Amino acid sequence: MENHTEKILVVDDEASIRRILETRLSMIGYDVVTAENGEEALMIFRREYPSLVVLDVMMDKLDGYGVCQELRKESDIPIIMLTALGDVSDRITGLELGADDYVVKPFSPKELEARIRSVLRRTDKVSVNPGIPSSGVINIGFLKVDTNKKQVYKNNERVRLTGMEFSLLELLVSKAGEAFSRAAILQQVWGYTPERHVDTRVVDVHISRLRAKLEEDPGNPDLILTARGTGYLFQRIAEITIANAKVKEY
Structure with missing residues (x-):
């Protein structure tokens, strides 16, 4: 047992x-x-x-x-x-x-x-991802992701995510700018092995849910991007920071 x-x-x-x-x-x-x-x-x-x-x-x-x-x-x-x-x-x-x-x-x-x-x-799961800073806190424009407390804030307001939504976000953020195939996401987040057949729309729906909760315009996302012919990626954090700074200048 x-x-x-x-x-x-x-x-x-x-x-x-x-x-x-x-x-x-x-x-x-x-x-x-x-x-x-x-x-x-x-x-x-x-x-x-x-x-x-x-x-x-x-x-x-x-x-x-x-x-x-x-x-x-x-x-x-x-x-x-x-x-x-x-x-x-x-x-x-x-x-x-x-x-x-x-x-x-x-x-x-x-x-x-x-x-x-x-x-x-x-x-x-407690995060031990090498792409996450030792503090466990990542500031991305108007988002703050706290991997230790498994909490996300958008414009300083708490956003409720399910555990799997957070795990998916954490994976993408930890390797921002790197594209993940749906199969790779299923394996790393859901634990599905490559040889098992599973509907990849599990990933698509969770991405859609994340965009609805985190993006300013979910229909035209700036953070969670579609990698054409591959899967999904999180925008490079440096590029988000630069874009955010330019917005503040006006």
């Missing part, structure tokens, strides 16, 4: 899935609580304070999308959604609403366990 301290909330309207996941996750050391519908999930979340939520999409009373929206109003808790086989819209919608990752039904419990470990590892 692994030594975990994290509590996981499993939300699914199928009793068999709840039972299997509760048994397997408990066996590897997690503290597991379950809910059979969206309304019960929110009640248990507010009572139990779990470390991660495994959330089915299709449920009575309040579906997974509604639960995800409510959770994101009050928490940055990692969310892994369970989506229908082949239903791409389920996956994209869940990611756009703030989910960190997804697993497609029918799924292997081992696959879900791997995703849980990866997401928790990234969201709890």
